[in-house]
Amino acid sequence: MILKQKCQLLFKLHKPSLPLIHQANPIFNFDHPNHKIPIACEESEVVNRLKNELNAGMALEYFKYVSKSNSFNHTLLTYQVMVEKLGRHGDMDGVQYLLHQMYLEGINCSEDMFVAVISSYNKAGAAEHSLKMFYRMQDFGCKPTVRVYNHLLDALLSENRFNMINPIYSNMKKDGIMPNVFTYNILLKALCKNNRVDGAHKLLVEMSNKGCSPDEVSYTTIVSSLCKLGRVKEARDIAMRFGFSIVPVYNALVNGLCKQCNVKEAIKLLDEMMDNGATPNVITYTTILNAASELGNAPLSLSILAKMFVRGCSPNIYTFTTLIKGICLAERWDVALDVWHSMIKEGIFPNVIAYNTLIRGLCLYGNMYAALSIFNQMERHSCSPNLTTFSTLIDGFAKSGDLSGASEIWNKMITLGCRPNVVAYTCMVNVLCKNFMFEDAYIIIENMMADNCPPNTVTFNTLVKGLCASGRVDWAMVVFNQMEKFGCSHDATTYKELLNGLFKINSLTLGLELVVEMEEKGIHLDLVAYNTIACGFCRIGMPEEAPKVVAKMLIRGIEPDVFTFNTLINAYCKGGNVKLAYQLLDVMSAEGWNPDLVSYTSLIAGFSELYDFETAISCVYRMIDEGIPPNTSTWNILVRALVSKIGYVDAVGYLDIILVSRARS
Template structure:
């Protein structure tokens, strides 16, 4: 069994620069073979003919060949309209070299650049992902006989926003106002998007006020932007309050419904659907799909099917996202037969499943351990002409990793490489996981080195998986070395990394190194989570450091980290071992404050503490209590009670006590 080597970067095919030597191109014949020769110096081609030819030519580079051919002949002299049309065609494919060349020719020929043409120039830079160059070109606008307008500024701001060039947007807007140009609603909407993307809620509110002061009323796009932003950052109630000040449209409702669905507040999302009906606003496919997705996330399949039925009843046709959401919900409940039926229904209705659809079904199958069916879905995906992406393969590799199936994971890996799909950090990490589960640590480390050499650098999650694998197999020394190597790869340990290391070190009886890591966490300002506290408290109890364990439990509660049953049982055990039976008893009583109930471990800890440090009679009352609560003593507890009774009251006394205990149970 071997893995095919995979590279993490694909060579980008560079588009060859368009040659602009205007010389030997053929002259296109517009007039036909029997057309009489025009007199010398008289143009033989009409502007309308050139415009029609340029407009109808789908291939922009072929259109450019024709443009150059005409320019090199004496039959036609290009006009502002033909230049503008050619610049627009080149701009749509991001051919900015060609656009710059044509602009220079316009300048040399003394042809002024109109607003429409300069807008096309700005758009071409945006398509090419060169917003900074668009800004530089804008500052040369006067060279081409054009003046800044609100529309040109708007397209420039939009280009800057598309590349998140927030630092350039504010000064550009300032220059717009210096030029004496009044922003319109389109300008404000771009600025609102910029502020929202830059997490500036206060700035967005101030801009809305500025709009109102300038008499520029926010439109549908303005409100949708703000509502979406508020919902994205969990300010759903604030978004709902804002919506109450105007009559919302479908996009605004969709933004608000999507926010409720993401927060799991399905009742309110459904109430909004009812509100839309009351206002005679028809939900669209986005509305229904958002609700279906939210219901699927919460596992409410029956209501999902009801919403789908309502959707059909209102004449709203589902799309790929709608059906994908339904497949997700069915898969989460293990209803794979119905999920496959939905997949078939999509194809029968002419709605093509995409990568997300197939990946969703594969993910559900892998979670349930149905790897054979998951591979079947991958094959079906390929047969239906949908090319698997790296996520498709990562899902399968992860599924095989969870079951420890190295052969299955390797076959998927090799298939991924063979079709030219380049592994990403997730795929590499999943492969490291399955290798670690099979104790193939050298091979796993080779993958880490391969990732680095292919410029696909491992993440902190990659190291967490590797460290966990090493610690689970008792290779703690190697885990420590790997932990120390993380910074070499530009990775910083997080709380999960420390938790895995602490667990491994305590289990390997390396307490000194474990406590060093605890100090390191505090020095780095990494907050302890529940797992951290549980791991450390357990380690402290293993080494009989009960005083420190008690203090750590107190710190945990003060810092607002809610304990679970493991925390309480370990803390109860620490109190009992030190003879602090009153504290242990109070802790047992406080279980219900945390929504928990004492179990066999809780009572065993308390009974052992009472027996050793207080009184056997008191201990036996807690045996009665646990039996009353339906918790039966196990063999370990019985053995302990026998030993403690014999040591305290002798054999005959122990027999009497045990008879009494047995009688009560």
């Protein structure tokens, strides 16, 4: 394997610099032929020049130069154009400078000017400064209007300054300014964002009572907020009560139903929309299609797509991406590829998200050949792969243990200048471990620190798991103890992997010490951990301890699974209590778990150890009746026990009689 060396990459964000406002010696030469200023400038000329100048700093220098040249006295309009330009570039110091100049020159501000200033502060994330400017309006000879109030309220809302919104609204009413629909919509959003949906509902009623008819935004705000809280029925009642049949409201309801996995009701809502004259749009269909895809219902997803076409609604790239994701979840990669090619035939060309979705689905299914084919297609169509693309492919190769494939993608990623993240590094650790290259895996972890991409707990868990699986538990313990040096804490998975490794090598003492350590650190054991410990006791010849572990698990409210029952059956059989083990078959069925090959093979081994061949054979009959064919291991256990008891010839004759009798019955 040849991995290209990863160079240290530094990413720095450089904020675009603008000339200082109070620069004494401007670097711009406005005496240049292209910058000559006539003796007297017209307002329109200055305005056009300021608007057309892309560089805000140069525009400001021109603004100041015109004033100093005495060829033009700035007006409210030129100040406003310059304020808006500086505001768009986030130069709020420049905005303050201009406002101060206006004040000194006695130029009164207009409503538009203050709206521009408030909007600029809003964009800069400084709503509090918007409020300060609002209180200075009188100094600039401007009175508050409903429009100014609305922009101020919206600025406060954008930063979730809920405690400031109500006082401003109260002040607005004191000023005798009547709120309009925009005001109410801002207040509705504020209440909903503050989880006061009931208050928003009351405000909706107040709007109607005061003669201000709620609009599309009003209804969509409250309906979508109720749906987010899971109160879909209430949201639907409100929508129907006010009789406002608009697509955004229906889309909010559809989204709410889909989040509750109630896809059937969402589909019914499509027909209701059509009946009420609200035509479902691509968002409506894509939302439902996404819900069906999340449930892995590929046929339903395809039927929704067909319904879109029938009703004349063209799917977009997001629709197809969602559909492909759902089909891949249903493990129908062949259908996913058919849909992919159909999408391109429809003239909808995939973006990087669509490519990543299909590649991920193919990798999950283990079809790396098809995944690479799509990756190559991506490059041919000038769609640049991103870190997710590379990480997904590396992970796919890692899961299949293909070191060559993973290395090739890694090298390509480095060549294209894409900096690996912790996921990509961890995938490489995984594939190296699967190829028993633990030294290289550890070097990767050390390189992560050098590359300012520190490994996380998952990275170390991957290495610990690989070491334990290969019997290198001693090395796994060293890595376990070094994790804190790398700033990583142990989690439940770390302990489970190490416990599994320790029990495999019959290291009971260390295993039990780890269990105690877990409890002391407050790391709760889950089902897998309990199963690992119980199975470990059976493996090291202490089956009597396994039921105690399971009992502790049940006391803590953790439901057992098939592995748990099989562990108990094995433990009871090894402990000589085979009858109790046999009774567990009925307990399994009662708990909703079906006995499997392991369950019956353990029982047959237990009864054979006691030479109770009649019951052992009845277990064989029972498993066959349940559609579980005995395998070679099952028959070997039974035959060996019979041979040791009655000899080879008699054992074969006994089995022939039993099987012939069974066939006749």
